[in-house]
Amino acid sequence: xxxxxxxxxxxxxxxxxxxxxxxxxxxxNLAILVAPVVMxxxxxxxxxxxxxxxxxxxxxxxVTFLVVSGIGLMRLFxxxxxxxxxxxELHSGLLFRSRRSIPVDRIRxxxxxxxxxxxxxxxxxxxxxxxxxxxxxxHRLALDGISKADAVELRRRLIEARDARRGYAVPxxxxxxxxxxxxxxxxxxxxxxxxxxxxLIAGASVYRTLHELKVDPLKWGxxxxxxxxxGSVPLWYGxxxxxxxxxxxxxxxxxxxxxxxWSGYRLTREEGGMFRVRRxxxxxxxxxxxxxxxxxxxxxxxxxxxxxRAAKLNAVASGLGSLDDNxxxxxxxxxVPRAEARRVAAEVLGTDRSLVLRTGLTRHPRAALRRxxxxxxxxxxxxxxxxxxxxxxxxxxxVRGGLIGGAVLLLVLVAFAVDAYRTLGHGMRGRYLLTSSGxxxxxxxxxxxxxxxxxxxxxxPFQRRAGLFTLGATTAAGExxxxxxxxxxxxxxxxxxxAVPRLLLPFLERDPxxxxxx
Amino acid sequence: MEDVRxxxxxxxxxxxxxxxxxxxxxxxxxxxxxxxxxxxxxIPPTRQIFMWLTxxxxxPGLIYVLVMPPWRYRVHRWEVTDEAVYAASGxxxxxxxxxxxxxxxxxxxxxxxxxxxxxLSGVTVTTASASGAVKIKGIDHAMADDLVAHLTRFTQxxxxxxx
Numbered sequence: 001x002x003x004x005x006x007x008x009x010x011x012x013x014x015x016x017x018x019x020x021x022x023x024x025x026x027x028x029n030l031a032i033l034v035a036p037v038v039m040x041x042x043x044x045x046x047x048x049x050x051x052x053x054x055x056x057x058x059x060x061x062x063v064t065f066l067v068v069s070g071i072g073l074m075r076l077f078x079x080x081x082x083x084x085x086x087x088x089e090l091h092s093g094l095l096f097r098s099r100r101s102i103p104v105d106r107i108r109x110x111x112x113x114x115x116x117x118x119x120x121x122x123x124x125x126x127x128x129x130x131x132x133x134x135x136x137x138x139h140r141l142a143l144d145g146i147s148k149a150d151a152v153e154l155r156r157r158l159i160e161a162r163d164a165r166r167g168y169a170v171p172x173x174x175x176x177x178x179x180x181x182x183x184x185x186x187x188x189x190x191x192x193x194x195x196x197x198x199x200l201i202a203g204a205s206v207y208r209t210l211h212e213l214k215v216d217p218l219k220w221g222x223x224x225x226x227x228x229x230x231g232s233v234p235l236w237y238g239x240x241x242x243x244x245x246x247x248x249x250x251x252x253x254x255x256x257x258x259x260x261x262w263s264g265y266r267l268t269r270e271e272g273g274m275f276r277v278r279r280x281x282x283x284x285x286x287x288x289x290x291x292x293x294x295x296x297x298x299x300x301x302x303x304x305x306x307x308x309r310a311a312k313l314n315a316v317a318s319g320l321g322s323l324d325d326n327x328x329x330x331x332x333x334x335x336v337p338r339a340e341a342r343r344v345a346a347e348v349l350g351t352d353r354s355l356v357l358r359t360g361l362t363r364h365p366r367a368a369l370r371r372x373x374x375x376x377x378x379x380x381x382x383x384x385x386x387x388x389x390x391x392x393x394x395x396x397x398x399v400r401g402g403l404i405g406g407a408v409l410l411l412v413l414v415a416f417a418v419d420a421y422r423t424l425g426h427g428m429r430g431r432y433l434l435t436s437s438g439x440x441x442x443x444x445x446x447x448x449x450x451x452x453x454x455x456x457x458x459x460x461p462f463q464r465r466a467g468l469f470t471l472g473a474t475t476a477a478g479e480x481x482x483x484x485x486x487x488x489x490x491x492x493x494x495x496x497x498x499a500v501p502r503l504l505l506p507f508l509e510r511d512p513x514x515x516x517x518x
Numbered sequence: 519m520e521d522v523r524x525x526x527x528x529x530x531x532x533x534x535x536x537x538x539x540x541x542x543x544x545x546x547x548x549x550x551x552x553x554x555x556x557x558x559x560x561i562p563p564t565r566q567i568f569m570w571l572t573x574x575x576x577x578p579g580l581i582y583v584l585v586m587p588p589w590r591y592r593v594h595r596w597e598v599t600d601e602a603v604y605a606a607s608g609x610x611x612x613x614x615x616x617x618x619x620x621x622x623x624x625x626x627x628x629x630x631x632x633x634x635x636x637x638l639s640g641v642t643v644t645t646a647s648a649s650g651a652v653k654i655k656g657i658d659h660a661m662a663d664d665l666v667a668h669l670t671r672f673t674q675x676x677x678x679x680x681x
Binding site for chain 2: 318322323453454455456457458459460461464472474475476479480481489490493500502503504506507508509510511
């Protein structure tokens with residue numbers, strides 16, 4: 001529970017040095033009760049009577065509230081923090097007392113996050129990352145609910161203390177942000193593929209919550225009306241209409257998501273060799289990435305964005321927490337024009353703009369294309385087998401439909417396979433290992449050589465027959481491993497030797513097959 | 519670089535490991551067909567179904583028990599130099615890993631109950647990467663201890679771990 005590692009410094013420090021959480025946290029606790037109560041009242045207004053079930057729900061909500069606010073109050077009174085010359089200390093807990101101390105030079109990142117309720121009361125959450133990739137979020141040191149002014153001040157002091165300790169202070173020339181939100185990028189908002197799925201999830205969760213409160217939306221007048229009208233139109237029309245509604249809602253949803261996540265986006269260079277990404281409308285997020293921990297970048301082009309010549313840029317950095325945390329915090333840009341993404345990449349890495357360009361990378365052997373086409377054939381056969389199999393049993397109509405569908409599917413999947421093959425590429429550019437792959441989302445990763453801490457070579461039975469392998473560069477940053485798919489032995493070994501010289505050398509031998517030939 | 523390839527690591531794992539894997543695969547493959555077999559024998563009206571289920575699970579299970587252990591024994595190999603750990607594992611899907619000793623963070627040994635029966639040990643070498651550790655399984659107890667000593671000696675000499 002507690003990690004008493006480096007406590008013992010400056011025990012004589014005055015009590016007043018300790019910072020505390022903001023007392024406005026009590027109001028936040030009250031706020032969690034608002035939504036359920038409003039819903040309960042709405043239900044009461046609609047149905048006109050409060051059933052026993054609804055009362056029980058309300059009662060349990062109230063108990064939950066008591067427990068949550070009790071915990072909140074305890075946190076408020078027991079949590080205190082301070083920054084000393086060597087470390088940042090955090091004391092908290094009543095029953096399980098935890099005293100944690102982090103040496104300031106271990107600090108990798110300081111993030112400020114504020115959800116809407118927090119923002120309403122001028123509060124924010126400050127979390128300190130120490131660069132342990134595997135530890136869970138609970139091990140991250142976080143101050144949940146300090147006032148915004150305190151948070152900004154604390155953040156400044158932490159970075160200052162760290163730099164003083166490390167003996168350097170990088171002066172920042174104030175040459176403006178590296179990148180800033182351009183509202184014309186909003187056009188990429190609707191192109192997020194998650195929109196449609198998001199609508200379904202939101203709909204389902206609203207329905208479930210209403211259902212829990214004994215409100216059945218299917219019994220409301222206008223829904224019944226809709227049902228009647230739908231009942232009298234042909235099936236295909238209904239399906240078409242629902243698809244259109246879904247897509248429209250999806251587009252609206254993903255545009256709203258874009259606005260929520262990326263309003264006020266600014267990528268800046270800060271004192272102490274940090275990059276800082278600030279963004280968000282309702283929930284404001286601020287992620288700091290230490291320049292020293294930045295091992296590279298990843299350019300992602302999912303299908304709809306690729307058609308619009310847009311891309312997203314992610315940081316490949318260590319110290320952003322566990323894999324899940326890393327996925328939430330690694331974004332350097334929203335979906336932006338490809339050229340802008342390349343410019344930002346060049347700017348943060350200090351390289352030239354053609355670094356994450358796919359053209360010019362070494363192509364992969366034809367056997368890699370064969371693997372992809374074979375996979376497309378296999379999926380076509382598997383998917384077509386379902387309607388055809390059912391057709392043999394139920395009637396010839398399905399067989400014909402299945403075969404036509406299969407032919408179309410074959411064309412589409414083979415086109416994807418060829419595209420996936422064209423995307424494959426690898427090479428070294430300066431000090432960066434480049435690898436590019438992907439079917440639905442193209443990913444081009446530039447990973448700095450020093451960041452590579454080993455190789456993971458995998459071979460499937462099919463790859464062994466085709467004389468290929470997948471070379472994975474393991475790293476402490478980002479996803480932990482970045483793969484170069486389907487290279488020949490010679491290509492893979494050459495790349496590995498270039499990226500980390502002499503590591504593989506003792507484990508190489510002459511290929512007996514070619515020795516016999518030559 | 520045209521005519522070179524990765525050679526397999528030098529050392530095989532203990533031949534006892536084949537028996538360990540066989541026992542493991544038996545524990546994995548037997549319970550399901552056994553249950554169906556008992557049902558087949560004890561509930562006459564459902565004979566047909568349970569006969570097919572029993573056979574359907576027994577045949578692939580037996581193939582797994584017969585094929586997997588010797589195949590794994592052919593693949594699993596390891597080697598440690600003064601610079602790196604090199605290990606191969608898997609059977610159908612194979613994995614070869616190289617980690618420079620300078621990037622090693624921790625070295626653990628693990629002896630599961632089954633491994634103990636065969637007096638075998640596993641050595642796990644972790645780095646700062648989240649992509650998993652290098653695992654050398656099925657080597658002798660004494661060998662594992664030597665290996666750990668060797669690895670810790672060399673990793674202590676080089677503190678940098680690239681986090």
